[in-house]
Amino acid sequence: MTVALWLVPVLGGIVALLPWPAAARRVLLAAVAIAHLAMVIFAWVDRPAPMLGGWVALDDLGLLFLTTTSAIFAAAAVYGVGYLERESHADERPDFITGIPFPNLPESFFVVGLLLFLGAMTLVTVSQQLGLLWAAVEMATLTSAPLIYFHRHKRALEAAWKYLLISSVGIALALLGTIFMSVATSAAGEAGGGLTVESLTAQAGAMDAQWLKAAFILIVVGYGTKMGLAPLHTWLPDAHSEAPSLVSALLSGALLNTAFLSILRIMQVCTAAGLADFCSDLLVLFGLVSMAVAAVFVLRQPDFKRMLAYSSVEHMGILAFGAGVGGQSGYGVMLHLVNHSMAKGMLFLIAGNILTVYRTKAAQVVTGLVHTLPVSGILWAAGFLAIIGSPPFGTFTSELLVLKGGLDQGRWALTAVFLALLLTVFVGMASAFLHMVQGRPAVTASRRTRREPWTAIVPPAVLGLAVLFLGIHVPERMGTVIRSAAAMIGGAP
Amino acid sequence: MAADWLNVALAVLMLTDLLLLLTGKLQAMVRLVAIQGVMICAVPLLTHWPDVGWALWAVALGNFVVKSIGFPWLTFWTARRVHVRGQLEPGANYVVSIAAGVLFLIASLWLGARLEPPEALKSSLSVPVALLTVLTGLFLIIARQKALTQVAGYLVLENGIFTFGTSLAWEQPVIVEMGILLDVFAALFVMGITVFHIGRTFDSIDVAEMTSLRDTRR
Numbered sequence: 001m002t003v004a005l006w007l008v009p010v011l012g013g014i015v016a017l018l019p020w021p022a023a024a025r026r027v028l029l030a031a032v033a034i035a036h037l038a039m040v041i042f043a044w045v046d047r048p049a050p051m052l053g054g055w056v057a058l059d060d061l062g063l064l065f066l067t068t069t070s071a072i073f074a075a076a077a078v079y080g081v082g083y084l085e086r087e088s089h090a091d092e093r094p095d096f097i098t099g100i101p102f103p104n105l106p107e108s109f110f111v112v113g114l115l116l117f118l119g120a121m122t123l124v125t126v127s128q129q130l131g132l133l134w135a136a137v138e139m140a141t142l143t144s145a146p147l148i149y150f151h152r153h154k155r156a157l158e159a160a161w162k163y164l165l166i167s168s169v170g171i172a173l174a175l176l177g178t179i180f181m182s183v184a185t186s187a188a189g190e191a192g193g194g195l196t197v198e199s200l201t202a203q204a205g206a207m208d209a210q211w212l213k214a215a216f217i218l219i220v221v222g223y224g225t226k227m228g229l230a231p232l233h234t235w236l237p238d239a240h241s242e243a244p245s246l247v248s249a250l251l252s253g254a255l256l257n258t259a260f261l262s263i264l265r266i267m268q269v270c271t272a273a274g275l276a277d278f279c280s281d282l283l284v285l286f287g288l289v290s291m292a293v294a295a296v297f298v299l300r301q302p303d304f305k306r307m308l309a310y311s312s313v314e315h316m317g318i319l320a321f322g323a324g325v326g327g328q329s330g331y332g333v334m335l336h337l338v339n340h341s342m343a344k345g346m347l348f349l350i351a352g353n354i355l356t357v358y359r360t361k362a363a364q365v366v367t368g369l370v371h372t373l374p375v376s377g378i379l380w381a382a383g384f385l386a387i388i389g390s391p392p393f394g395t396f397t398s399e400l401l402v403l404k405g406g407l408d409q410g411r412w413a414l415t416a417v418f419l420a421l422l423l424t425v426f427v428g429m430a431s432a433f434l435h436m437v438q439g440r441p442a443v444t445a446s447r448r449t450r451r452e453p454w455t456a457i458v459p460p461a462v463l464g465l466a467v468l469f470l471g472i473h474v475p476e477r478m479g480t481v482i483r484s485a486a487a488m489i490g491g492a493p
Numbered sequence: 494m495a496a497d498w499l500n501v502a503l504a505v506l507m508l509t510d511l512l513l514l515l516t517g518k519l520q521a522m523v524r525l526v527a528i529q530g531v532m533i534c535a536v537p538l539l540t541h542w543p544d545v546g547w548a549l550w551a552v553a554l555g556n557f558v559v560k561s562i563g564f565p566w567l568t569f570w571t572a573r574r575v576h577v578r579g580q581l582e583p584g585a586n587y588v589v590s591i592a593a594g595v596l597f598l599i600a601s602l603w604l605g606a607r608l609e610p611p612e613a614l615k616s617s618l619s620v621p622v623a624l625l626t627v628l629t630g631l632f633l634i635i636a637r638q639k640a641l642t643q644v645a646g647y648l649v650l651e652n653g654i655f656t657f658g659t660s661l662a663w664e665q666p667v668i669v670e671m672g673i674l675l676d677v678f679a680a681l682f683v684m685g686i687t688v689f690h691i692g693r694t695f696d697s698i699d700v701a702e703m704t705s706l707r708d709t710r711r
Contacts, residue, residue, distance in 0.1 A: 131672070132672070134673070135672040135676055138676040138679075138680070139676065139679075142676070142679050142680060142683050145683055145687070146683070149687070149690070152690075152694075153694075154694055154695065154705065155705055157690055157691060157694055158704075158705060160687060161640065161687055161691060164684060164687060165634065165643055165647070165684075168647055168680055168684075169631070169634060169647065169650065172647070172650050172651060175673070176627070176654045176657060179654065179657055179658045179661065182661070183661050210608075211608075214608075
């Protein structure tokens with residue numbers, strides 16, 4: 001059953017390669033996505049057993065990440081059905097910025113890429129063996145690169161190339177880190193137990209500390225590149241702004257999280273080896289640097305998709321900071337990754353709607369959203385409140401918990417910096433977002449624009465409602481899993 | 494006996510690294526990567542000689558195919574379809590490259606002496622040469638201007654990591670090693686297609702042309 005979780009999307013991807021009529025393939029995409037979500041929800045009720053000799057197992061930490069990934073993918077897939085249908089009306093369309101007509105990636109490859117991407121991300125969440133984890137992250141990178149290059153113009157190609165190259169270098173360094181980890185275990189006596197998290201934590205006390213530290217640094221730098229931690233984040237704004245909006249939603253809402261999970265797995269081992277302080281300092285440093293970089297580039301950012309991308313960098317920084325601080329922040333981090341993914345997913349999908357009607361990514365130009373696209377406009381405003389951490393949204397609770405954890409651990413100065421950076425980003429984003437919603441519409445509001453297709457507004461609305469719901473009440477079952485996941489990374493609730 | 498041959502292979506690998514830093518011609522670079530591919534095939538075999546299982550043979554030969562055959566073929570295929578000038582015009586000039594080469598050599602020898610692996614290695618050159626290869630790969634990616642050179646840099650980086658892995662007797666099940674090799678192959682494939690698109694879209698594979706996405710106003 002655990003294997004079925006990632007096998008179903010992969011098989012779906014292979015099946016999608018066959019020459020279906022386009023409409024049937026889109027339905028296949030949505031069907032596989034919803035089936036995957038159903039399987040994941042079922043896993044909450046009846047947890048599947050470990051398979052492949054313990055290499056593949058769904059623990060509480062993995063379950064949380066998997067649920068988030070699956071939910072975002074389902075929303076993106078339903079959105080994608082409408083999106084692909086709209087994109088298929090013309091073979092070429094003129095570029096917004098240069099006016100040169102460009103084609104798209106053949107729809108079949110796009111759908112195949114999406115499904116294989118889901119399979120790869122699922123594999124990351126269930127991998128307990130570090131080599132398998134690495135292979136899955138690499139697979140996720142390779143399957144997402146063509147998705148970024150969906151619109152075949154220069155800027156998308158540039159974004160895809162940067163993404164591919166920087167991610168590949170990062171992952172290569174993570175591989176080196178994994179090798180160092182293996183060397184560290186050979187000091188413990190028996191080389192092997194096969195680098196599973198379980199066997200590593202068991203021998204953690206006897207591992208060579210020097211090699212383990214080097215391994216951790218390389219792995220944080222390596223997987224941190226994929227997570228979007230500054231200063232390794234340079235691929236992020238370009239990829240998010242040039243990719244189709246649903247791909248951006250997937251990158252921010254799912255891919256960055258899986259990279260974070262990879263780092264957390266290593267942190268489990270290092271904490272068991274007694275290197276908790278070392279790991280903590282490194283993660284806190286990366287976290288605050290990411291938030292600072294995000295704050296700088298969010299201020300006066302002209303492109304609203306890039307602004308969302310930098311917001312993702314900021315939130316990844318929050319996650320790293322919280323994971324580093326530990327204690328109650330651990331619970332906040334687990335809650336935050338769920339809330340952030342859904343809020344960011346919603347925002348990117350709405351950004352796609354805005355782009356379709358306004359045909360520009362300049363935040364200054366877009367005005368009067370609430371008149372031209374009423375539902376999207378309201379969701380955009382709600383999304384803004386969600387992403388900056390305003391009550392009653394779930395992000396308020398999670399950020400507050402991270403803050404409180406920092407104070408409880410006695411890290412006053414660092415927490416003060418954390419708070420200051422949060423406020424800076426709030427200021428930076430507020431003026432842009434609110435300016436976009438109000439004012440005289442830059443594009444004529446007509447019945448055609450006001451009647452938005454349901455595939456374009458229902459998925460983001462559902463995501464937004466989920467974040468709202470989590471802000472008011474975290475279900476019992478979910479709370480238990482979050483607490484257990486936080487305990488696994490050294491955060492006592 | 495095998496240890497002597499291992500030292501020879503590692504020394505050749507070190508030489509290819511230094512030459513890669515200095516070369517200005519695409520042809521030469523492709524040949525150097527191909528030679529590295531042969532060395533990468535030899536190093537694991539010589540390190541574990543004479544108990545070399547079929548798994549190790551498979552991995553070694555796989556590496557040879559990808560780097561010594563796959564990459565030159567890719568370059569040839571791209572060069573035929575896209576206007577690729579033979580001269581690489583390294584982004585960092587020759588003085589910087591030579592300085593970097595010397596610096597990397599010193600750094601890798603120093604680091605190699607400091608990092609003591611738990612088990613005795615067959616050759617004392619293993620760790621320094623692996624480090625040098627990793628640094629060379631990173632340098633090629635950062636400091637060179639042509640997309641193909643960046644792909645070459647990625648392969649060199651992988652070579653360095655692979656040398657590390659096999660030298661430190663990283664005993665992974667076959668399936669993981671094959672998985673890693675497959676991933677490198679797939680990465681090469683995807684990169685190759687992307688470079689082809691770059692050549693066609695930009696009419697050159699000069700990455701200096703790809704600067705339209707930026708945050709700072711010029």
